[in-house]
Amino acid sequence: MADLFERHQALLERAVKALHEREFWAPFPEIPSGKIYGETARAEGDAAYTALLGQAFDLPAHPESRRLGAEVSPFGPDLGITYPAADAATLIAAAKAAAPALAAASPRLRVGVCIEILTRLNRISFLLANATMHTTGQAFAMAFQAGGPHAQDRGLEAVAMAWDEMTRFATSARWEKPQGKAAPIVLEKHWTLVPAGVALTIGCNTFPTWNSYPGIFASLATGNPVIVKPHPAAILPLAITVQIARAVLAEAGLPADAVLLAVDERGAEITTQLATDPAVKLIDYTGSNAFGSWLRANATQAQVFTEEAGVNTITIGGTDDFAGMCANLAFSLALYSGQMCTAPQNIYVPQAGIETDQGHKSFDEVAEGIAAAIDALLADPARAAGVCGAIANPATQDRLQQARGFGRVIRDTGAAGEGRTGSPLLLAVTSEDPVAEAECFGPITFLVATRDADEGIALASGLAAQRGAITAALYDTDEARIDRAIAAFAGAGVNLSINLTGNIYVNQSAAFSDFHVTGANPAGNASLTDTAFVATRFRRAMWRRPVAH
Amino acid sequence: MADLFERHQALLERAVKALHEREFWAPFPEIPSGKIYGETARAEGDAAYTALLGQAFDLPAHPESRRLGAEVSPFGPDLGITYPAADAATLIAAAKAAAPALAAASPRLRVGVCIEILTRLNRISFLLANATMHTTGQAFAMAFQAGGPHAQDRGLEAVAMAWDEMTRFATSARWEKPQGKAAPIVLEKHWTLVPAGVALTIGCNTFPTWNSYPGIFASLATGNPVIVKPHPAAILPLAITVQIARAVLAEAGLPADAVLLAVDERGAEITTQLATDPAVKLIDYTGSNAFGSWLRANATQAQVFTEEAGVNTITIGGTDDFAGMCANLAFSLALYSGQMCTAPQNIYVPQAGIETDQGHKSFDEVAEGIAAAIDALLADPARAAGVCGAIANPATQDRLQQARGFGRVIRDTGAAGEGRTGSPLLLAVTSEDPVAEAECFGPITFLVATRDADEGIALASGLAAQRGAITAALYDTDEARIDRAIAAFAGAGVNLSINLTGNIYVNQSAAFSDFHVTGANPAGNASLTDTAFVATRFRRAMWRRPVAH
Known part of the structure; x- marks a missing residue:
């Protein structure tokens, strides 16, 4: 050989x-x-x-x-x-x-x-x-x-x-210590x-x-x-x-x-x-x-x-590409039916809505925009199967059914391809609702209404520090707030993706570039x-x- | 500033x-x-x-x-x-x-x-x-x-x-992923x-x-x-x-x-x-x-x-500088009254003695050689004080007094300078005696009679693996046995000093060269x-x- x-x-x-x-x-x-x-x-x-x-x-x-x-x-x-x-x-x-x-x-x-x-x-x-x-x-x-x-x-x-x-480090060394006028001490x-x-x-x-x-x-x-x-x-x-x-x-x-x-x-x-x-x-x-x-x-x-495990989050403060944001989030939520350790669970949206390239969008309009993007992504059954795959563990499907009662249903789950499947379930909850504070593994997303975007950042980063998170994402156009978010999520020891649209998703972690899991919060050491x-x-x-x- | x-x-x-x-x-x-x-x-x-x-x-x-x-x-x-x-x-x-x-x-x-x-x-x-x-x-x-x-x-x-x-690692990077004929994805x-x-x-x-x-x-x-x-x-x-x-x-x-x-x-x-x-x-x-x-x-x-803590050891298989070996060991045992984490405690000597540049030396002659070297080192009171210092903790002095009954006294402890002092106590014990298997902190040395030098290596390295050791030393002229010792002590995760004489001691650990404590045995992680x-x-x-x- x-x-x-x-x-x-x-x-x-x-x-x-x-x-x-x-x-x-x-x-x-x-x-x-x-x-x-x-x-x-x-x-x-x-x-x-x-x-x-x-x-x-x-x-x-x-x-x-x-x-x-x-x-x-x-x-x-x-x-x-x-x-x-x-x-x-x-x-x-x-x-x-x-x-x-x-x-x-x-x-x-x-x-x-x-x-x-x-x-x-x-x-x-x-x-x-x-x-x-x-x-x-x-x-x-x-x-x-x-x-x-x-x-x-x-x-x-x-x-x-x-x-x-x-x-x-060197695997061998010649160590020569001077001894004044005497011969040096020499060790291998x-x-x-x-x-x-x-x-x-x-x-x-x-x-x-x-x-x-x-x-x-x-x-x-x-x-x-x-x-x-x-x-x-x-x-x-x-x-x-x-x-x-x-x-x-x-x-x-x-x-x-x-x-x-x-x-x-x-x-x-x-x-x-x-x-x-x-x-x-x-x-x-x-x-x-x-x-x-x-x-x-x-x-x-x-x-x-x-x-x-942890609770991965998306915080939305605003966007100059509302359609791109919704499409990107739809894919992140649907991919492998939310069974990735990097999949988002909570989406924090200001209760008064956000500013976008399509004008003001209310909380419900943001929620409906994401739901509609999921529907569009999964409209073709073959594509739905290719994106969602199947549910690995029957317990996940049980959890998914139970979760339908955890909030106001924005988008219900349904079949998505062959075998044991479940398309993304979207639920609206308040920021006081404890249901969003724990991991709910599977294609389950909580849209959490916040006082404003800064509260979203505080809740998302606080949850990462307390319960762990492998990923966090932010959509915003306010550079000062983006800077505050960068500091907050770094302080919580979580990797942050900002304004991803197109063919790159918060779920993705690239070897040789992204350190996967920081070791700095409870989602992993x-x-x-x-x-x-x-x-x-x-x-x-x-x-x-x-x-x- | x-x-x-x-x-x-x-x-x-x-x-x-x-x-x-x-x-x-x-x-x-x-x-x-x-x-x-x-x-x-x-x-x-x-x-x-x-x-x-x-x-x-x-x-x-x-x-x-x-x-x-x-x-x-x-x-x-x-x-x-x-x-x-x-x-x-x-x-x-x-x-x-x-x-x-x-x-x-x-x-x-x-x-x-x-x-x-x-x-x-x-x-x-x-x-x-x-x-x-x-x-x-x-x-x-x-x-x-x-x-x-x-x-x-x-x-x-x-x-x-x-x-x-x-x-x-780089603190920032431009990550550019090709997308076939489409424009690449570029992230900062x-x-x-x-x-x-x-x-x-x-x-x-x-x-x-x-x-x-x-x-x-x-x-x-x-x-x-x-x-x-x-x-x-x-x-x-x-x-x-x-x-x-x-x-x-x-x-x-x-x-x-x-x-x-x-x-x-x-x-x-x-x-x-x-x-x-x-x-x-x-x-x-x-x-x-x-x-x-x-x-x-x-x-x-x-x-x-x-x-x-651990039990540091010296294993003696032979030497071509008997006087140099004894003088070196005397200093290692006396320095700061054995209160260094790197100070040797057990000395393994074949019961049939060893070959040296001064001819064959019996077990007792080796023991007496080390004792005499300590006596010579400490003969001048000022020098004794400068080498031994004082005993930091009264409990160490109590232990030293108790230890006098733990074996056959080769060299008794005594005053050494000013304050609370104790010169090295040398005791001969058998390899079956459990007293040498635990740390006995202070100027206390056990001379352990072994079947042969290889048994000494086995006992010393086995004790390092089991109870921990920060240092180990070997005196030998048999290069094949030295190779076996290197493998045995590396396997026990302990640093080994071989044939030290002159102004360099097993106790010494030099920053930027010696890794102090390996982390590979119970003496420290x-x-x-x-x-x-x-x-x-x-x-x-x-x-x-x-x-x-």
Whole structure:
């Protein structure tokens, strides 16, 4: 096998440069085009996916005491795939056995292996798209992007950050201390990178690869064996990932068990056993605040990196493009039926209305403008299906039905495409109504009437600080108020998008440019991918001795 | 006031370079020489110290509800100094009030302020030496170095690391995403640094400045107001530090309350109230594992950076300089009466003895060689006082007396200079004896007989992994065994010094080269000063908007 590091060195160096400059750079093409991925790639991906259905998924030499798997596509069919399963103790033991060889491997080799895994994953992006679509409910185009190249971008970002950090300081030095007229003291010093221990990545139902790759690749690059624990409803995308990773590891002469799959069943999850094992020193988690808090309180032997939940907001103060604003918001609310961690929930609108390029718009006119834009976006059933996808979790659909009673209905939810669906529900509430102060996951939007735009900014930023937020957006034409909003949302530690119209949405977070989640409010303590995300996954131990004269 | 950043920019840039290269660099001269510090500096420092004794310490505009202070020099006299004291809630409120202005200050200004504080502290190093000597029991020469320039070096190191991290990524970017034949999407993006919150630094009795400066300056540089909580027995060095810091802050137009002093009394400490306050987001702590664990379990709202305790070891496999080895160990054991966090406690010696340049030496001959070297080092009373200093805490002297019954006495403890003293106690024990498996703080050394040198390496590295260790040392001539030891101690996450003789000791940790504490074993979770020490003290919040066409 050729030197993997050298094979990927140019890509790595470009990635490190992009990390520092934060300009647009996307190493893995997001367009599901035959011109890019090969004219047969789509058909091959479909065939590969179909071939997996109803079969025992193959993970050579993986620990296995039984087979588990009960995935059901939100679009209808059972997947019928079974995966090798083992108890927590067996998986931990396998990871520990793999640890010394992984620790002893050079950062060059580990980084080379990681990028090789990512480039192989990129080649099967159409398979990953099908696997993501039928476990998350994302429509195909989104599943391709979010399950494939965008996840791979985030994986490479983590590898680049890990490499930048592992090579930040000299690994050896000649330390020469003057001693006046006497001969200097001369020591040679050498630093060894010491991985933290076994890593656990806990995947989520909605973005199994996108949210898991940063933790998996940051841990693996820095020498920690990784146990990948998928959500029981979204195993396949991560099983494919683990399969590729194990193959590359083995080819590189490293233990395949440096990446393991921890499959369990709903109601009999092994997450808590894995998370509290003394050997587990790193946990990457995407999910609820409740389980995030549980991990911090109970998995005290580990560092816990989280993306949790919050309440994302839009504050409207005014616009010089009312139609563009409404169309942009309509897409943000409808995309994947509001199941993105970046999707807005609350829209703060002054009760007296706003000034726009179409003249004054009352509160209700703003609400109706957004509702009408959603209707227009979803008028064509095929397009509606392509935007909304399906609802991943039946509980979300239940919540959506209950939420219809939470306020004055501006736009009711309805079917949107195939399978378990729900188009955006828009409700008007007052700023005193506590219903808008908590996350209400799914295609549910509260239009909150505020005294004025500044109160909207105060409520939105205050909620971000108190309950967490991953995104915030503002539409305004008053530059002084925009400046106040920038300060308020920065103070709340939330990323702010201002006056987005056209083909760019508040939901979107671009690898190598946008830090995803700030770590500065309750919506998560980790940021993709900043220094802190990688810096404590390994430590440095020195040896020093006098230089022979 | 001239631009502080520009005034110190060359020093900062040199410091950042040193951080990366890890070669010898010491910005603040360690020699208490009139040629360097001015011929009158020593006399002025002595006079300034004397003038403080028996007086009310002046901290202009500092919160004050009463006066506290009951410091007693380990060399005898009461200091008689009182300090302004306020309850925890008052101090937290003052820190919170200072936070917005500090957060709004540019990193340039904050870094300029930090370096100005350090350079002013450097100018009063003789005063700090007296203050350190009479609160810690360090002899004057050591108090000068450890309380003055070496602490200032570590402070500058933290500032340089913070600056390097705050400037690591672009603070703004033009993000231009191609859209095929359509016009690209162009956004401007800007990142604001968001400080974590109020910082608390909990000082220790033995190294009040050296161990506190990294946390204080890392937090201050990254925009967090700092409450400095000294050990009740070692207030003065940190009170002087706070005094200077507040003066520089005020001169720079920043709130003096960005640095506060939290003085309390033994038995009525306010540490737990401060540490668990919801506003406190950063805690730097040096002290016992027990309180470190308490902080992790109870101060869950904060990030906790610790240096705790462990068992430092020497493993002897052989030497080609027996006299040099014994002399080096004698100094390491006697220096500051073993009260350094880096001082060795256990010495592992093969029961069958070792090969040396003086021929075979039995276990007892090795033990006697070290004992004789201690006797020689301390034969001159003035030199003994200069090496051993005094015992900071009466409890350490009690422990020393009890320890005389813990094994076969090779060398008994005795007086060593003035005040509360104790020369090194050497005890021989077996490798099965559990007494050597826990920290026994003070001038107490266990010579542990091992089956062979490899067992010594296994015991020493195993203890480091299990109980923690800040330093380890090895004397050996067998290069293959040295390689095995390097791997074993790196695996235990402990820094290793090999074959030190002459004027360089395992106790010594050099800023800008040695990472102090690895963070990879129970002796502490933070490393001075690596990336992780600064990276989570602030976060980045973005705002982005379309670029006007």
